[in-house]
Amino acid sequence: MRKIAIINQKGGVGKTTTAATLATIWARQGKRVLAVDMDPQGNLGLMLGLMYSPDRPTVYNAVTQNPQAVKLDAREIIVATKDGVDLIPSTLELDALTREGTGGLEFRLRVALDPLEDDYDLCVIDCPPTCGLLSRLALMAADEVVVPMSAELCSIAGLGALLNTVGEMSGKYLNPGLKVSGIVVTRFVKKNGSETEMLGNIRSLAESEGVPVFGTVINDSDTVSSARNSMTTVASSDAKPGWANSLCAKAYASLAREILGEAE
Numbered sequence: 001m002r003k004i005a006i007i008n009q010k011g012g013v014g015k016t017t018t019a020a021t022l023a024t025i026w027a028r029q030g031k032r033v034l035a036v037d038m039d040p041q042g043n044l045g046l047m048l049g050l051m052y053s054p055d056r057p058t059v060y061n062a063v064t065q066n067p068q069a070v071k072l073d074a075r076e077i078i079v080a081t082k083d084g085v086d087l088i089p090s091t092l093e094l095d096a097l098t099r100e101g102t103g104g105l106e107f108r109l110r111v112a113l114d115p116l117e118d119d120y121d122l123c124v125i126d127c128p129p130t131c132g133l134l135s136r137l138a139l140m141a142a143d144e145v146v147v148p149m150s151a152e153l154c155s156i157a158g159l160g161a162l163l164n165t166v167g168e169m170s171g172k173y174l175n176p177g178l179k180v181s182g183i184v185v186t187r188f189v190k191k192n193g194s195e196t197e198m199l200g201n202i203r204s205l206a207e208s209e210g211v212p213v214f215g216t217v218i219n220d221s222d223t224v225s226s227a228r229n230s231m232t233t234v235a236s237s238d239a240k241p242g243w244a245n246s247l248c249a250k251a252y253a254s255l256a257r258e259i260l261g262e263a264e
Helices: 015-028 043-047 059-063 092-099 105-116 133-141 153-169 193-209 222-229 247-260
Strands: 002-006 033-037 085-088 122-126 144-150 179-188 213-219
Touching: 002 015, 002 133, 015 033, 015 043, 015 085, 015 122, 015 144, 015 179, 015 222, 015 247, 033 043, 033 105, 059 092, 059 105, 092 133, 105 122, 105 133, 133 153, 144 153, 153 179, 153 193, 179 193, 179 247, 193 213, 213 247, 222 247
Parallel strands: 002 122, 002 144, 033 085, 033 122, 144 179, 179 213
Antiparallel strands: none
């Protein structure tokens, strides 16, 4: 199982949209896909069509060591969603994990996912918009990282800190195999001269850090916003007419191929 963490400590860069869309594309291609929501907001589940239920177990039950909480194996938590994506969902309860101390905590998601290694081809982990504990759990479990970034100064300013966190987690005694597969520029406005300049700056900075930038650029689009507001993705089977042939849908399909190293 190839485990891909979608991460950026900055919000509003299309992180959850990217995670949900990639998972959907790969599942509809026949790949066995597991999605893991490590964001307490739980929006990944919503985009995959899963409505909130207070009685449903979540990723918290797989990683908690709280004696007062219900501890479950990951297989007992998985929910089948539309288009064939299996999901380990999240809720605000996951925030309680930060109060359980730090001893061995960062390894818990990796341990929880280990028994599923042969059950899936791909695992997409959606991270919260921070570089805190929950993201560190995701980085400990992942094989690689995809970083969605908007072509804005504040995104560029935070890239160094994010790469430092990934570098720390890929240290010898943590997750030495962890790598950054690439940065994907999202919500790009092609007609905006400043964003075009920032795109060049992102590529230059990434090159100086030895980090790839995917050739695919995800343009800002009302289509993606409409899909998100409809609790779905442009790649889903319930997408509205025209969404599947939109430029954004084609761009995400291209990104999905690029991440897996597949020819167009």
